[in-house]
Amino acid sequence: MATMRAIAIQGSKGPATAMYVTDIARPVPIPGQVLVKIRAFGLNRMDILQREGLYPLPSYAPETMGVEFSGVIEQLGDEATAMESAFKCGDEVFGLAYGGAYAEYIVVSTKTLFHKPAQLSWEEAAGIPETWMTATQALLLIGEFQCGQSVLWHAGASSVSIAGIQLAKARGASAIYATAGSPEKIRFLEQELGVTKAFNYKTDNWAAELQRLTTGVNLVVDFIGAPYFQGNLDIAAQDGRIILLSLMGGAKLPEGVNIAPFLYKRLRLEASGLRSRDLEYQKTLRDMLLDYALPKFCDGSFKVHIEKVFQFEDIVEAHQLLEKNQTKGKIICMIGSQ
Template identity: 60%
Template sequence: MSETMRAVDIKGGMGPISALHITEIPKPKPTGAQALVKIKAFGLNRMDLSQREGQYPVPPGAPKTLGVEFSGVIEAVGESPEKGFKVGDEVFGLAYGGAYAEYIAVSTHLLVHKPKELSWEQCAGIPETWITATQAMYLIANFTPGKSILWHAGASSVSIAGIQLSGADSASAIYATARQDEKCAFAVNTLGATAAFNTKTQDWVAEVMKATNGKGVDIIIDFIGGEYFQQNLDAVARDGVIVNLGFMGGTKVPTGTDISAFIRKRCTFVGSSLRSRDEEYQGRLRDQLVDHALPRFKDGRFTIHLDKVLPWEQIQDAHALLEENKTKGKVICTIS
């Protein structure tokens, strides 16, 4: 068996899209509870763009190779894999890095058996996005049936998952924002959001307040950061929660920001991430995904929206698609 494999690397360790290329690197070996998975497909995420540019810290011990979600076949296992995982199993899973490659060594605690009803490409688009949405909505925001919820970047993969989860678990109302009318229509007509607002052409806070009869929304899941900080405070309901997962709109709040809502509304602003969490935490989320969402993937109640599937030789084109911010759903690369 070869001691090397092909993987996507970045010339100079960080750089623009043109720095991405496929090269040979050492093939990992599974130890302990790990499995060696021969990758069939991997999903792209916005963090990959930040990591490529040197702006996303990789967790200690994680491979420097990009990629945190994948699907494939177990080729070998370490000394103590989780019960139920063996050589030959078709799986998909979450990783701390290393998925832009022919093989990955990953903990079996973060793997899920691939259902026959789903393709390799669909499965590669589940782990990071659906687990992130699950974490933000349930563990961080403490969602319960009857609460209202707003998902910013409504056509992003995490919000696509979150809007579907919100509908399945009886949110009283589901709102979304986007910067294109087409994406707003997608959130409502395809995903089932109650309403969606174009933040470029509408005063989305005023629209939310009108839709909620002045109450505001109970939970806001935010990927924008500084640019929407004040507006989130204005739109959140009393005792509401704002969960920040990203900084697409920068990390600096505008001059004159009024934080009185923290006391007036008793609201909570909390930041979170998934990749920096330990294996036990991520494993619990994996179990919740298997119990809660997997049956709905199998019978079609939940849909994995794939915007584009490309061979991994076109990794530069795949990153360009994400940077253009025009996608509705996942960009997936396949390895043949």
């Protein structure tokens, strides 16, 4: 039986220091899937939750962490896979998976694969799938964002928000606002990404400021949850949408929350995730990125912001950096000599 190196967790869950490199069985693709030799993979906050045993994994997800990667196709599930998908052995690709990317090999459906353009490095390609598909889902598929509307991205220096800010600018946003937790991140958001205004949630009352500056924000994308619930309601515009993607600040609402804005402003609140979606839903997002975003990566209009690149064996240090919540973009791990 062929084996491969992968990242495992002592006792199945624990702190970053519980992760280690081990040998496990190499997966075998079935029809509709391909086997990819991984060159790089991206880290996401859900990986921390999964490592700690706090993430509700889909039943079909492998135990190995990691949902986005880049690499080279080494094996097809069958001959029909090549004919039906336009992928073949030797193709350089990147893609989204339900799990398993913290390893030397992964099997994935061709429905969530992209051909890697020569203009993108392995590191850049590995930082696109989960991040940009999530941003596309929030902004366009669920948020129904339209040219001329305004948007607020909480956790503005997160990889998803960085992607979403670029998407919103390209789609003709009238104004883009963001929150973040340090002066360095505020400068990054305003000077490098060009948001209309960024607020330091540690020192600014972002909700009061937005009420002063605007007549309401059309779309709010929130990763924080309970602490921002009232503020989101207060600053949302008439017929505004609030998209909840995470609960980093907690799930229990404080006493005294006033939900009246839901009624008198006709607000819509919707929560969503990507990992629990079926392949057809994920393929829809893949196709949207293929048509709209991939050409912009190639011509430099869109950029994958990478905070730091680690080697596969340094996964503990990579997770420890992610946990500090100080990054402005992706953390990427490379596998093998490049």
